[in-house]
Amino acid sequence: MKNNDISILGSGLIGSLLSIYLRKRGLDVHMYEKRADNRKSAYKEEGRSINMALSDRGWKALEDLGLTEKVKPLTIPMYGRKIHDEHGKTTFIPYGKEGQAIYSISRGKFNQLLIDEAEAAGVNLHFEHKIEDVSLKDNTLLVSNPEASHQKIHSEVIIGSDGAYSALRNAMLKQVRFDYKQEYISHGYKELTIPATESGEFAMDPNALHIWPRGSFMLIALPNPDKSFTCTLFLPFEGKRVCFENIRDEKDVEGVFKTYFDDAFELMPNLSKEYFTNPTAALINIECFPWMQGKSLLIGDASHAMVPFYGQGMNCGFEDCYILDKLINKFGTNAWELVFAKFQKVRKPDTDAICQLAMENFEEMKNAVSDPKFQIRKKIEAKLHNLYPLDWIPLYTMVTFSDMPYSEAYAQGKLQESIMDRVMADPLITQNWDKLDYEDIIDQMDKAKAV
Ligand SMILES: Cc1cc2nc3c(=O)[nH]c(=O)nc-3n(C[C@H](O)[C@H](O)[C@H](O)COP(=O)(O)OP(=O)(O)OC[C@H]3O[C@@H](n4cnc5c(N)ncnc54)[C@H](O)[C@@H]3O)c2cc1C
Numbered sequence: 001m002k003n004n005d006i007s008i009l010g011s012g013l014i015g016s017l018l019s020i021y022l023r024k025r026g027l028d029v030h031m032y033e034k035r036a037d038n039r040k041s042a043y044k045e046e047g048r049s050i051n052m053a054l055s056d057r058g059w060k061a062l063e064d065l066g067l068t069e070k071v072k073p074l075t076i077p078m079y080g081r082k083i084h085d086e087h088g089k090t091t092f093i094p095y096g097k098e099g100q101a102i103y104s105i106s107r108g109k110f111n112q113l114l115i116d117e118a119e120a121a122g123v124n125l126h127f128e129h130k131i132e133d134v135s136l137k138d139n140t141l142l143v144s145n146p147e148a149s150h151q152k153i154h155s156e157v158i159i160g161s162d163g164a165y166s167a168l169r170n171a172m173l174k175q176v177r178f179d180y181k182q183e184y185i186s187h188g189y190k191e192l193t194i195p196a197t198e199s200g201e202f203a204m205d206p207n208a209l210h211i212w213p214r215g216s217f218m219l220i221a222l223p224n225p226d227k228s229f230t231c232t233l234f235l236p237f238e239g240k241r242v243c244f245e246n247i248r249d250e251k252d253v254e255g256v257f258k259t260y261f262d263d264a265f266e267l268m269p270n271l272s273k274e275y276f277t278n279p280t281a282a283l284i285n286i287e288c289f290p291w292m293q294g295k296s297l298l299i300g301d302a303s304h305a306m307v308p309f310y311g312q313g314m315n316c317g318f319e320d321c322y323i324l325d326k327l328i329n330k331f332g333t334n335a336w337e338l339v340f341a342k343f344q345k346v347r348k349p350d351t352d353a354i355c356q357l358a359m360e361n362f363e364e365m366k367n368a369v370s371d372p373k374f375q376i377r378k379k380i381e382a383k384l385h386n387l388y389p390l391d392w393i394p395l396y397t398m399v400t401f402s403d404m405p406y407s408e409a410y411a412q413g414k415l416q417e418s419i420m421d422r423v424m425a426d427p428l429i430t431q432n433w434d435k436l437d438y439e440d441i442i443d444q445m446d447k448a449k450a451v
Pocket of ligand 1: 009010011012013014015032033034035051052053054129130131132161162163164165166167189232299300301302308310311312313314315316317
């Protein structure tokens with residue numbers, strides 16, 4: 001039987017990044033991936049969003065590994081949301097202060113870069129190696145690959161970064177006192193494209209995340225370096241109104257797009273073909289505990305898959321890696337069980353908080369962003385933050401542009417929300433918002449914090 005120091009399951013974004021961290025400590029790191037090497041064939045993700053928003057927590061881990069300058073050229077900054085109403089009118093809502101942005105990046109290219117870096121660092125890569133099972137009592141992997149149908153590999157440490165349907169988590173599920181909760185939401189998603197214009201330019205402002213919020217459903221678009229946009233259509237699977245189940249042919253697709261997303265429709269020459277070729281994918285939230293059994297640990301989506309509406313799944317997974325590395329630094333590589341125990345203890349309240357926030361942000365994105373009062377609310381919060389930068393930090397800023405623990409951001413965000421609800425209850429708020437007593441709002445916040 002083969003013997004490894006460290007086996008990482010899955011070479012997605014989190015597994016690849018973690019493998020670099022561990023290899024830098026001089027450990028013998030093996031990474032097992034069920035798919036073929038995505039650097040050798042045209043990259044094809046099965047129904048997973050092709051580009052994603054990278055923000056401060058993600059950048060922090062990349063910076064820590066000296067990868068910022070390599071990743072930057074793959075990104076496009078998005079400084080705010082551009083809201084498209086049903087008549088094609090757009091409104092820009094900045095994400096934060098001037099210059100603050102989240103960064104659109106292709107999942108495939110990013111993953112390839114991280115795998116290249118892992119390989120250069122000396123990580124042993126094993127593609128087309130599927131983990132069939134994990135024996136937790138003797139830390140052994142049962143692996144199948146094209147050459148050997150069932151190979152046993154013993155490993156001192158096993159880390160499951162094998163995503164929402166993790167094989168390591170499945171093994172943990174068979175243990176007593178393992179808590180597990182999964183929830184599919186009512187909506188699914190489908191990818192579509194707005195290609196570059198005939199003259200090779202972006203068809204819309206590339207420095208924004210475009211949103212077409214329509215109540216129970218929405219379309220979003222993120223820019224790509226090749227001047228196209230990847231759009232994601234979020235619809236309920238079934239229902240009486242617009243939903244995947246009710247879109248059966250080209251006429252239905254065109255009808256929905258012309259009615260609700262007409263300005264986007266004009267820019268989507270391949271809409272019908274893509275709609276029926278691309279898969280419809282489900283969205284899941286997973287929470288489980290404990291994340292460890294002896295010297296095995298779950299990380300990233302394997303331990304806390306969240307719905308994508310805060311753009312934090314990958315960023316949170318990168319932050320997992322950063323925090324784990326700092327604990328290894330403190331306690332050494334001979335104390336894995338202690339490191340893992342500390343890791344899950346410190347991290348679980350934070351991942352619970354971001355999973356919850358991601359669920360709540362779904363409502364905000366598909367509904368509230370198109371409400372003029374929502375835009376006023378954002379303006380009031382931005383002004384409060386400008387006037388009192390330490391006392392009032394908008395929730396989105398705490399989550400996206402800081403590394404404050406998610407659970408603290410959540411708690412402070414809830415206090416601020418209750419105060420803002422009172423402020424927004426004023427029927428004249430749309431006219432008066434600029435003349436509010438901003439100092440009084442901060443006083444209310446101080447009092448609420450003191451309780
Ligand atoms: C529509 C959508 C949009 C998103 N947008 C954002 C965003 O803007 N910003 C953000 O931060 N996050 C976003 N996310 C979340 C982000 O995609 C995930 O949090 C992140 O990809 C998790 O990475 P991971 O490495 O933990 O898991 P995965 O990316 O799922 O990688 C797991 C890897 O393990 C492999 N694997 C699985 N099972 C086995 C097995 N048995 N044996 C061997 N290998 C196996 C898989 O092939 C895969 O390569 C989005 C998610 C979705 C669905």
